[in-house]
Amino acid sequence: MEDRKLTVRAVERALDILMCFTRDQELGLSEIAGMIGLHKSTVHRLLTTLEDRGFVIRNTATEKYRLGIRIWELSTHMPHGDDPAVILLPAMERLRDRLGETVSLYLRDGAERIRIQAVQSNQAIRRVATVGARLPLFVGASSKVLVAFADGDDAEKLMADPDWPAGLDRTAYRQQLEQIRLCGYATSYEEREPGAAAVSAPIFNRKGGVAAALSVSGPVSRLSPDKLEEFAPVLMEAAHEMGLLLS
Structure with a gap:
């Protein structure tokens, strides 16, 4: 039983290491150890195993790590039949072409939101949205949407979070x-x-649950408060149509 517990703990720690790369593409040993709260010697042993298996790659010049080709191989075998990032992409592109600004799709994960898809504006000055970025759920239009339409006392739980911004x-x-x-x-x-x-x-x-938050964003030089209000009906119409594509 004890061996099983140790094995599970090691797997959890290895997965925690891999999840660190959702924030940065390259990380050093000390950075990873600090992010997951483990001693550097423990992290080094886990990284060595992940490197041997091809899940991370070590840059010998900088001594920093990045995700390896095995991660890409796994992702290519993911089923995409019910993936909103794939299903909704054509509709997101049409919305981008209609409004001329960057369109993003967000899912909630705990006290964060994750950008799972983005279609960049074609304008020279634009807001570049990085797919995979994790953002706090406390502020931002998409964050507020995901909280506002969540079930139950979700908002109160969020406001009780120790990380709730003091000035909010x-x-x-x-x-x-x-x-x-x-x-x-x-x-x-x-x-x-x-x-x-x-x-x-x-x-x-179709069951009435919040599947995602759809966002249009850009520089304040083009998106005044009045322009945002002008975009809102178009955005809500697109969000409704996208919802019909989801199960």
Whole structure:
């Protein structure tokens, strides 16, 4: 029994190491150890095993690690029949062409949101959205949509999180969520990132649950508050149509 517990713990730690690369493409031993809270000697042993199996690659010049080809091999065998990032991509491209700004698709993971798909604006000055990026769920148009339309007392649990920003008033946040539920969309103006603005709407699946958040974002020089409000009906219509494509 003890051996089984140790084996499971080792697997969990190895997976924690791999998940570190959702934030940065290359990481050093000390960085990884700090991120997962383990001693460097333990992390080094796990990295050596992952390297031997091809799940990470070590850059001998910088002594930093990055994901290896085995990760790519696994991803190519993932079923895509029910993957919203694949199913909704053509509709996202049409929305980008109609509005001229970057379109992103987000899923929630705990107290974070993950950008699972993005279609970049074709304009010279644009907001580049990186697929796979993890962002805090406290601020941003898509974050507020994912919280506002979640089931039960999800918002209260989020506001009880120890990492809740000290400067973010909970009463005002509750009022924002209520307004978002009434309007059906959320906006943000330099809320998370200076110089960036966004409008987001929920995508509901056929069972009525929130499947994802659809967002249009760009520089504040083009996306004024009035422009965001102008985009909102178009975005909600697109989100509704995308929801019909999901099971």
